[in-house]
Structures are given as C-alpha cells and as structure tokens.
Amino acid sequence: MTQRFVTRGFVGRRRDDGSADIASRTPPGQYITKDFPVLSAGPTPRTPLEQWTFTIQGLVKQPVAWSWQEFLALPSREWTVDISCVTKWTKLDMRWRGVSLDTLLEGAEIDDQAAFVIAWSDGGYTTNLPLPDVLNGQAFVAYEYDGAPLAAEHGGPARLVVPARYFWKSAKWIRGMRLQAEDQPGFWESLGYHNRGDQWREERYGGD
Ligand SMILES: Nc1nc2c(c(=O)[nH]1)N[C@H]1C(S)=C(S)[C@@H](COP(=O)(O)O)O[C@H]1N2
Ligand SMILES: [Mo]
DSSP, rough: OOOOOOOOOTTTOSSSHHHHHHHTTTTTTTTOOOOOOOOOSSSOOOOOTTOOOOEEEESSOOOOOHHHHHHHHHOEEEEEEEEEETTSEEEEEEEEEEEEEHHHHHSSSSSOOOOOOEEEEESSEEEEEEEGGGTTSSOEEEEEETEEEEHHHHHHHTEEEEETTTTGGGGGTTEEEEEEEESOOOOOHHTTSSSSGGGGTTTTTTOO
C-alpha cells in the first residue's frame, strides 16, 4: 500500500504570528491548551520492563513478540503531531519518539483477511482501528515524549499514538495488537464513543 497520506496534524503552515496557523490546526469544538492532562479510566499499571513484551497476534502467519530491549532496537523516529482529546483540549506540536506501526506490522506476515487492529493494554484497555487508518505513517508506538522516557501516567513505558483520531484511540500501556477480520468496539467505543473518532469530523459519540 502506498497511498499518499496528509493530515493537517502533520503539515502545519507556519505564519509569523502563528494565529492563522493555530486556527487552521484546531478541530471543530476544540480549544488549544499547553497543559498535558492525565486521563485514565483506571489505575496506572507498572509492568517491570523485564516482563514487558509487545505482541502482534491474530490474523498473522506467526505471532511476533518483542522484548523491551528488542523493541528499543527497532527503527524509531521523532514525530511532532497535534493531539485532540474528546474532552475538547487540543495540544499542538507534541514531540514523541517511537516506532511506526508500518515497521511493527512489517515484522509480521499479515493474513489478507486482516482488516482491523485491536490494540490492547496492561490493565485491560482496548481500542479498535481499521488497518488502513494506521498504515503509511499514521500511527506509532511512542516511548519518549518531549525528549524524555514516557511517564507512566501518560502511558509509559509505551503507548499507541494515532494523531488523526481523538486521543482515546491512543492506548496507553500498549502491549500488543490483534489483527482481526471483524471490527470489535474497544473500551470507550463500547461505552458510546464514536467507533472511528475523527476529530476533524467531530466524531465524538456514536451517532455523531
Ligand atoms: N490504557 C489506557 N489507555 C488510554 C486511556 C485509558 O484509560 N487507559 N485513556 C484514553 C483517553 S480517554 C485519553 S484522552 C488519553 C489520555 O492520555 P493522557 O493521560 O496521556 O493525556 O489516553 C487514552 N488511552
Ligand atoms: Mo479521553
């Protein structure tokens, strides 16, 4: 797959005073904040790094698992992206380091039937994404934020980041991805949040 991929989150136009730029980068109904609030549905899990693995399973020829050391050895890059939470804050130019889902999925031989990714986390959180929505540089697993190891309350040691979706799709404490033929609503999606969650279409709740 080699679709070209562009979103406003990745390609901010720069102006001298920044105001037009900021307006064009603020999704409908959102306000800009410089804070980085913590929003967790439960306690912060603390899996020792020696026990941490990242697994790709489901519709793959062979499940793949990386240890923490192996994960850190994968090709990584910096990502500077805008993030929007369904609680209406948007934070611009958040700087992360992590591994593209393209890189992770290349490590697995994916079955042709695979159409959805279910990300799952320590603590039981899940979120669902169509496979085409996370390919071609659209999603990554981050382990650094703003030049430092990702704080546990923000999902460290590693979290999914999907900048083109509301932040609930960015599963904290991610431990793996299951590839499925069928969609399956995750934690918040089952509780009434929108199944896709595109902030530019203001897809907050089911039915929006
Ligand atoms: N595992 C897990 N991931 C999660 C959540 C959670 O409760 N558990 N909350 C989601 C929601 S609703 C939001 S808005 C963001 C919040 O991330 P932050 O606490 O780093 O701001 O994480 C998302 N990922
Ligand atoms: Mo959220």
